[in-house]
Amino acid sequence: MHISIHSSLTVLATLVSLVSAQGCAEAQRFGILQWSPLTLSPGQTFTVTVNLTCAIEWFGIVPTYLDYHIEVPVGNNGHEPPIYIARRTYNQSASPPVDRFIATLPYFSWFTFPEAQYQLVLDNSYMVAGTNGSPVMVVGDISQPINITASPTAVDIHPTAA
Ligand SMILES: *[C@@H]1O[C@H](CO)[C@@H](O)[C@H](O)[C@H]1NC(C)=O
Ligand SMILES: *[C@@H]1O[C@H](CO)[C@@H](O)[C@H](O)[C@H]1NC(C)=O
Ligand SMILES: *[C@@H]1O[C@H](CO)[C@@H](O)[C@H](O)[C@H]1NC(C)=O
Numbered sequence: 001m002h003i004s005i006h007s008s009l010t011v012l013a014t015l016v017s018l019v020s021a022q023g024c025a026e027a028q029r030f031g032i033l034q035w036s037p038l039t040l041s042p043g044q045t046f047t048v049t050v051n052l053t054c055a056i057e058w059f060g061i062v063p064t065y066l067d068y069h070i071e072v073p074v075g076n077n078g079h080e081p082p083i084y085i086a087r088r089t090y091n092q093s094a095s096p097p098v099d100r101f102i103a104t105l106p107y108f109s110w111f112t113f114p115e116a117q118y119q120l121v122l123d124n125s126y127m128v129a130g131t132n133g134s135p136v137m138v139v140g141d142i143s144q145p146i147n148i149t150a151s152p153t154a155v156d157i158h159p160t161a162a
Contacts (some may be wrong), residue, residue: 018128032050032054033048033144039149048102048120066086068084068087069121070085121141
């Protein structure tokens with residue numbers, strides 16, 4: 001009896017460690033988004049890296065397009081558009097499954113708002129089967145806070161609201 005309970009617990013512990021070693025968090029289903037350097041200012045280049053191991057191998061989400069933009073969800077004056085960073089066609093043969101590229105943060109007027117907070121957003125567009133079997137492209141997105149320091153020399157050229 002003692003041995004049997006012990007064996008069951010050992011099997012259970014082994015299963016738990018296997019699942020946690022191989023499992024992926026739900027938050028990783030569209031990719032793990034990172035960039036360097038962490039803090040940016042207008043005109044600066046930065047490297048964006050998206051790790052798609054969990055997305056592809058665990059969740060079966062193979063991107064067709066990866067679109068990147070920056071939003072200002074807090075501290076804007078109500079009409080700042082998202083700023084396009086990049087549209088990437090994902091290389092589905094990439095090994096390891098990563099999308100990596102160099103981007104440049106544009107000079108844009110609202111990067112001078114000292115109270116603003118920003119988010120780097122990734123839209124992951126991928127194919128699923130539609131109800132009649134034909135493919136449908138759906139979009140999942142992730143966003144992360146990104147630090148942007150105002151350019152000290154920037155001129156506010158923000159257009160007057162129409
Ligand atoms: C990608 O993420 C997986 C799961 O978190 C991790 O095991 C792997 O080392 C990462 N790959 C790279 C290239 O960072
Ligand atoms: C896609 O990835 C494969 C494997 O790394 C590589 O051989 C190929 O050149 C890549 N294609 C493009 C268009 O970058
Ligand atoms: C932004 O910068 C602050 C201060 O340097 C730091 O504590 C924080 O972790 C940074 N946040 C991000 C998302 O990089």
